[in-house]
Amino acid sequence: MFSVGNIKREYLLVAATVIILIICYQLALKRTIEAWQINRQLKAQMAQSSDLSVQPDYIERKTANLNHILDLYKVDTLNFRNETLSKISSIAEEENVKLSEVPNQNTTYHIKEFSIQELSFEGDYSSLVKTINNLQHARGIGFLRSAVIKKIEAHANNNPADKLVFQVYLEMDGTQK
Numbered sequence: 001m002f003s004v005g006n007i008k009r010e011y012l013l014v015a016a017t018v019i020i021l022i023i024c025y026q027l028a029l030k031r032t033i034e035a036w037q038i039n040r041q042l043k044a045q046m047a048q049s050s051d052l053s054v055q056p057d058y059i060e061r062k063t064a065n066l067n068h069i070l071d072l073y074k075v076d077t078l079n080f081r082n083e084t085l086s087k088i089s090s091i092a093e094e095e096n097v098k099l100s101e102v103p104n105q106n107t108t109y110h111i112k113e114f115s116i117q118e119l120s121f122e123g124d125y126s127s128l129v130k131t132i133n134n135l136q137h138a139r140g141i142g143f144l145r146s147a148v149i150k151k152i153e154a155h156a157n158n159n160p161a162d163k164l165v166f167q168v169y170l171e172m173d174g175t176q177k
Contacts (some may be wrong), residue, residue, distance in 0.1 A: 073141060084141050088119065091138060095130045097123035100165070116145060121166040127148070128166040135168065142170035 049055070089102045099121035121131060128149055138143050148167045 034164075037172045063151065087138065088135065088141055091134045092121055093129050095123070095134065096129040097121045097127045097166070099129045115172055117170045117172060119170065121168065123161055123166070125164055128164060131166070132168075135170075142172035145171040147171045 085099070085102060092099050098121065099119065100122045102117075121128060123131070132144070132147050135141065146169045150167070152163055152164045152165050
């Protein structure tokens with residue numbers, strides 16, 4: 001039939017080239033092409049996952065966190081004198097601190113949609129510091145913007161009595177809740 005001598009060298013070269021290409025494809029190119037396709041699929045998935053519209057849970061968590069922060073500022077300004085002051089007063093009483101002064105709201109402290117309310121407390125240092133902490137964590141009374149502790153010398157009946165006064169400035173959202 002066929003012998004090596006009868007087959008032309010060109011056919012042997014073509015057959016050897018085809019066999020070498022198949023071997024190369026199986027050993028190297030097949031894995032490279034599969035890796036390239038997997039890489040392309042992973043890049044497409046990563047592009048989708050970085051798009052926030054595909055991640056509604058992230059948006060919901062972020063919205064909940066922002067609402068939590070905004071709730072610290074919101075106060076019903078119509079009821080501030082009643083409910084909020086009683087809440088602040090009860091927080092102060094828990095620490096044996098007296099709410100001594102609630103001046104009328106100063107118009108210079110009213111900035112756009114936010115307003116600032118000044119309050120004064122009296123008590124000992126540790127109780128005042130605990131009251132600051134409790135006011136910072138309380139909801140619905142506003143955001144503690146600043147606090148000043150002053151030592152005031154009071155002369156009553158020729159008996160000097162020093163007292164600590166704690167002035168608090170609460171920032172509130174001026175819009176209705």
